[in-house]
Amino acid sequence: MLHIDNVYKTYGSRTAVDGVTLQLTPGVVGLVGHNGAGKSTLLHLLATLTRPTRGQLLLDGQDIVARPDVMRQRLGYLPQDFGVYPHLTALEFLSYFAALKGVRNAARLHELLALVNLQDQAHQPAIAFSGGMRQRLGIAQALLNDPDVLIVDEPTAGLDPEERLRFRRLLGDLGQRRLVLLSTHIASDIENLASRIAVMRQGRLLAFESPQSFIEAAQGRVWRVQLSSAAAGRLPATVQMLQAQPVGDGLLLRLAHDTRPCMDAEPVQPTLEEALALLQAQAGADRVAEAA
Numbered sequence: 303m304l305h306i307d308n309v310y311k312t313y314g315s316r317t318a319v320d321g322v323t324l325q326l327t328p329g330v331v332g333l334v335g336h337n338g339a340g341k342s343t344l345l346h347l348l349a350t351l352t353r354p355t356r357g358q359l360l361l362d363g364q365d366i367v368a369r370p371d372v373m374r375q376r377l378g379y380l381p382q383d384f385g386v387y388p389h390l391t392a393l394e395f396l397s398y399f400a401a402l403k404g405v406r407n408a409a410r411l412h413e414l415l416a417l418v419n420l421q422d423q424a425h426q427p428a429i430a431f432s433g434g435m436r437q438r439l440g441i442a443q444a445l446l447n448d449p450d451v452l453i454v455d456e457p458t459a460g461l462d463p464e465e466r467l468r469f470r471r472l473l474g475d476l477g478q479r480r481l482v483l484l485s486t487h488i489a490s491d492i493e494n495l496a497s498r499i500a501v502m503r504q505g506r507l508l509a510f511e512s513p514q515s516f517i518e519a520a521q522g523r524v525w526r527v528q529l530s531s532a533a534a535g536r537l538p539a540t541v542q543m544l545q546a547q548p549v550g551d552g553l554l555l556r557l558a559h560d561t562r563p564c565m566d567a568e569p570v571q572p573t574l575e576e577a578l579a580l581l582q583a584q585a586g587a588d589r590v591a592e593a594a
């Protein structure tokens with residue numbers, strides 16, 4: 303459906319997106335990577351807010367660089383820094399965006415408020431809303447034109463756990479019949495939601511797999527052991543510390559290493575977050591080795 307073909311985006315001497323190729327089909331796709339990995343730039347390119355320096359972006363075979371209107375008609379977009387007008391009510395806010403987008407169906411506004419569970423707040427000013435309620439209003443705005451492609455950039459940052467869960471469920475529902483592309487720093491946001499995850503690092507696409515495949519790739523490389531702080535300090539430098547939880551007078555550690563890192567370490571099932579951390583660390587080490 304959405305084909306990203308060898309796309310580059312440079313700003314002066316900085317390459318924000320470095321030859322990314324991806325084929326995206328309906329469902330929820332997670333986009334992860336460290337700060338500055340190029341996630342937002344890639345989303346801006348897809349949302350036709352900026353143009354690639356090189357490469358092609360095709361929606362069902364149509365070139366959206368040459369014809370951004372093709373994408374814009376079918377796109378819903380919730381940017382990272384989405385702001386509401388604090389004195390407009392939820393309904394007024396949606397009406398305003400509906401007018402901008404040429405949507406004239408008043409019933410649709412109420413339908414959308416119900417979909418994002420804000421029907422009871424329709425006449426309340428957004429200044430009274432929690433972060434999660436604002437994000438849900440942002441999603442309602444993005445759905446006005448019933449898009450086939452929904453792009454959401456870091457939507458759960460700053461939300462409390464309950465709001466985050468609710469937001470995830472909403473995105474899961476929305477991904478049943480459209481492409482939802484979701485960028486996030488939080489692995490648990492996509493663990494049970496995304497069918498595939500694209501990992502970016504320094505502008506490049508590192509991997510594009512199912513959450514299960516990432517976990518399987520890390521299997522046999524994550525260990526748990528309880529050690530004194532002094533013993534933990536003596537672990538070889540090649541051991542990556544994933545988690546250190548103080549217990550009694552020692553530390554309960556989760557470690558990453560290709561082989562058993564110390565005598566009492568036992569293998570454990572990697573979490574998605576650990577699997578992604580391992581992948582990124584490996585890519586960093588490969589890069590250092592290449593440069594040497």
Ligand SMILES: Nc1ncnc2c1ncn2[C@@H]1O[C@H](COP(=O)(O)OP(=O)(O)OP(=O)(O)O)[C@@H](O)[C@H]1O
Nearest residue numbers: 313316317318335336337338339340341342343344
């Ligand atoms: N308009 C711009 N002008 C110059 N450099 C830019 C611009 N936009 C992005 N960059 C640079 O491109 C790189 C990728 O940035 P981008 O915001 O896409 O990363 P990101 O993965 O979304 O990071 P974050 O998770 O922090 O939002 C960074 O080095 C950034 O400084």
